[in-house]
Amino acid sequence: DAGVTQSPTHLIKTRGQQVTLRCSPKSGHDTVSWYQQALGQGPQFIFQYYEEEERQRGNFPDRFSGHQFPNYSSELNVNALLLGDSALYLCASSYDRSNQPQHFGDGTRLSIL
Amino acid sequence: AQSVSQHNHHVILSEAASLELGCNYSYGGTVNLFWYVQYPGQHLQLLLKYFSGDPLVKGIKGFEAEFIKSKFSFNLRKPSVQWSDTAEYFCAVRGGSQGNLIFGKGTKLSVKP
Numbered sequence: 001d002a003g004v005t006q007s008p009t010h011l012i013k014t015r016g017q018q019v020t021l022r023c024s025p026k027s028g029h030d031t032v033s034w035y036q037q038a039l040g041q042g043p044q045f046i047f048q049y050y051e052e053e054e055r056q057r058g059n060f061p062d063r064f065s066g067h068q069f070p071n072y073s074s075e076l077n078v079n080a081l082l083l084g085d086s087a088l089y090l091c092a093s094s095y096d097r098s099n100q101p102q103h104f105g106d107g108t109r110l111s112i113l
Numbered sequence: 114a115q116s117v118s119q120h121n122h123h124v125i126l127s128e129a130a131s132l133e134l135g136c137n138y139s140y141g142g143t144v145n146l147f148w149y150v151q152y153p154g155q156h157l158q159l160l161l162k163y164f165s166g167d168p169l170v171k172g173i174k175g176f177e178a179e180f181i182k183s184k185f186s187f188n189l190r191k192p193s194v195q196w197s198d199t200a201e202y203f204c205a206v207r208g209g210s211q212g213n214l215i216f217g218k219g220t221k222l223s224v225k226p
Contacts, residue, residue, distance in 0.1 A: 004156075033213060042117075042203050042216030043157075056213050090157065098211060099145065099164040104157040 004105035021076040025093030032074040035090040115140045119217035134189040136204035145207040146187040152200045196226045
């Protein structure tokens, strides 16, 4: 049973560039959430996708956008990268029913130079 | 706004010592509560969860946590830690039974053999 898979593992970009991160949810899960984890901090919620739509959003600027595909996989896009966007980006998947925990992937380490 | 506070940034214990990690949250309604663990080089794993019912919940690897509603607390405990428990521990809260998680900043646990 495949868990949550994310790609790429590591990424180096420069300021002003754009980046796309990918996530495949755990088998049977239909909801994908994205989190940003800065060094020394806990994960911060970016947004959640369900039925190919953004259902919830945290306090992140419009530079952060996403997409969910019919197979439930998801992408996180970040435009106009800033140094402060350097972080570990985590994808979590869950089944859209009450009281279901989220399962996390290994994350993508994004470094901005 | 919801928030989670973890009292200890770094805890150092010897093997066989008892562990208690504090977690307080701020939210006025029904909550789901979680403890996640992140072993070095690994993804976030669910340690235990509380949705309703018995406020004392048992998780994997001998961990347990107690939900005290009047204190808005969900402290993690283990009677006797092992070197393999060295990891970072995150407390998280979810308002209601679905939706995003709010994480604390994490507590790094180092267990000396």
